[in-house]
Amino acid sequence: MGPALSRPDWAKALVVVVIWGLNFVVMKWGLATLSPLLLCALRFIAASLPLLLFVPRPRNLPWSLLAAYGLAQGVGQFGLLFTGMRLGMPAGMASVVLQTQAFITLLLAAALLGERPQRWQWWGLAVATLGLLAIGSAHGDSARDMTLAGFLMTVGAAALWATSNLLTRHAARHGPYEPVPFIVWSSLFPVVPLLLLSAWLEGDMAAQLAAFGWRELAVVGYLAGLSTLVGYGLWTRLLQRYPASTVAPLSLLVPVVGLLSALLLLGERPSALQWLGTAGVLLGMVVNQFGGRWRRRA
Template sequence: MPPTDVAQALAIVLAWGVNFVVIKWGVAGVPPLLLGALRFTLVALPAVFFIRRPALPWRYLALYGLTMGVGQFGCLFTAIKLGMPAGLASVVLQSQAFFTLLLARLFLDERWQASQLAGLALALGGLALIGMDKGGNMTALGFGLTIAAATSWAASNVVVRAISRAGHSVAPLGLVIWSSLVPPLPFLLLSWRLEGSERMAAALRDFNLQSLFAVVYLAVVATMFGYGLWSRLLSRHAAAKVAPFSLLVPVVGLLASRVLLGESLTQAQLAGSGLLLAGLAVAVFGGRVLSAALAARSGRA
């Protein structure tokens, strides 16, 4: 990759890593489900008037909007509001890669590679360490909702694979923008039912610059800028060259939460985070490393 594209990939990593801190700021002034409605409304409008609608049946857009939008971010925003540290959330959310393996096996009959199973074992050990830890500021409900967010993200990945299997070719940015028409109404209904009309009205009445910054950052920087650049890089380079940059997102998330929020992890949380990230690295690079080693061995034979 040329230096300019590497710089763009790192800019995306920075935007997505800091995103978790911004969520923490956002839910401080706006109820989580209402924040989700505002985020996806701003993503969809006015962008749908400028970005062509993907040539997909609406059922795919609805499924992606519900899993990626309502499921993933509804659970994540609520988790952080209910005590999940932002930095730790950025790590635990990466378990989506392994839930994707499980769901793809269940619904798409995809086979697993040995490196993926090894990575899954490491990641599960890491999640177990984090989940069983009683120290720090993490709540059990916050941890559980973050796992639910990761599972919803995995479900959205399976929807994308199902779209590809059906023979559709879709630009990622167009999919994100048009599917963002789906979450606002469910978010508003859930916010009215679970958070209450009084809290919704109070949040909108007292909407301040911090809340505005959070909504704009989540919609414009994390979503439109991030996915727009990401899809551009994927169109110019092989996925194997681009995807590994995502492993840096939780690293930035941990550093940003430390610097901007003063968060710190317990020893068990640090060890668990290390195991989970190691599992991700094994799953992403293990197959290629093993293939290279076998090829080198065959060449010497």
Template sequence: MSAGDVLCIAGVVIIWGLNFVVMKWGLQGLSPMLLGALRYTVASLPFLLFVRAPTVPWRFVVAYGLVQGIGQFGLLFTALAVGMTAGMASVVMQTQALFTLLLAVPLLGEKGAPLQWLGLAIAAMGLAAIASAHGDAPGQMTMLGFVLTLGAALMWALSNLVVRFAGNTGAKYDPFAFVVWSSAVTLLPFYGLAIGVDGADATISSLLNLGWREAFASLFLGLFATLLAYTLWTRLLQRHHAGRISPFSLLVPVIGLWAAAVAFDEQLALAQWLGVIAILFGLAINQWAAKRRMARG
């Protein structure tokens, strides 16, 4: 990899690691659905007039927007609002790699290597350890937040498969355009959900009284975490084998746990530390086995 590629990887890891703390900040003054609406407003509306629609069938653009936007971040924002801690969210979301493996078997006809299944089993034990340390006191991870975060990871895995199916069509498309237009797909559903859950008056009041913290969170999540990071990551995957790039995503929880400790003084229980180690170890085995399988095949 070139020095530019290394810098891109470092940038994506840092942005995605800080992402969870910024989400928590935004949710201090915004509801989950309204934060999602503002995130994707920033990521789409300023660019629609200047960015051509991607040359990929529209069903993939719509599916990706709904699954990755409404599904993944709708659930994740809700999880963070109901008691999921930022640091643990950064860890649990990485299980998307394991969900992707599970879904690829029936949907893509892929067969994971034995070591990949071993990694999945180890990560599953880590999830069980993390779940056992839930609580309802301030600053603790709630069980509802944990379950919703797992759902968000599942939605991320489904969005990975949407991208795989889109790639199988043979269409060559610009990742930036794909992110911009799929972000636009989420706007009506997110604003509709915000009005339906919070009420029209509360939604309008939140928009009119947007504070600097909420505005910063919306801009960071829309411009950096969505447009910049996803575009850089997709372009890296276009230039290099997935087995060479994807292991770097394991650094995201390291940044996420550190940032949450600094920003919110989040402290992990012993069972949670053991769960984090098991998940990262299981994911590392999974990635190594996938890379080894690609080298052979």
């Protein structure tokens, strides 16, 4: 069991949890007036271009790694997530389903890196999978229901998040690096593909940019400044100071904040089956995080 977080670091961790939990409501607000791929492109433009002259590139990381991470996270994870939320994935449910990236990372690490999951991790995966199936089976067709297309795209976003997690592990093999320069420079690579995809698939880019106002500016600022730079920077700092077993369980609070904020700010009310599935996903995550600790105590 690792050392406990100090009070200042507890405060930093809770700030990140709140920022990331509210993130899904902010996405919904942005998607009300902007198309998914354009909003995604604007997020990464704001997170990279204004800072390139002031933030040095991480010299020990190759361009190929920065590009791979940027494309997996930007075009893959957030492109699919924003599109899924536009197609009917509720903000609260998105915050839950996206956390399945932890289990997909587990499976990819076992298949590609030869890591061997422990028995309790398999149990956690099984419980979370049942919860995910319950959430997926509760989709509907009305504007307030979760659609199957939105659900599947969010699962795809979780898979691409897991891919970017493996790329982060690979980056660590090149030596220590500063998190903010890494995210700033990797955020440069999804910009052009996202703009091209938006122009091709969405088509009304000029009209959307002409109507761009303070609301849209606040949304992009939140997603780029708070969620991407502040959130990622603080979280990585905590992981550098404390064992992952101490910091990682705090991410369980993100979907809790996501569900509550979506309920209070958007009026989203999950069905009984979705609540049951959410409980299954969160229980599986708890087993995955704390199973080893429980076994040692036993």
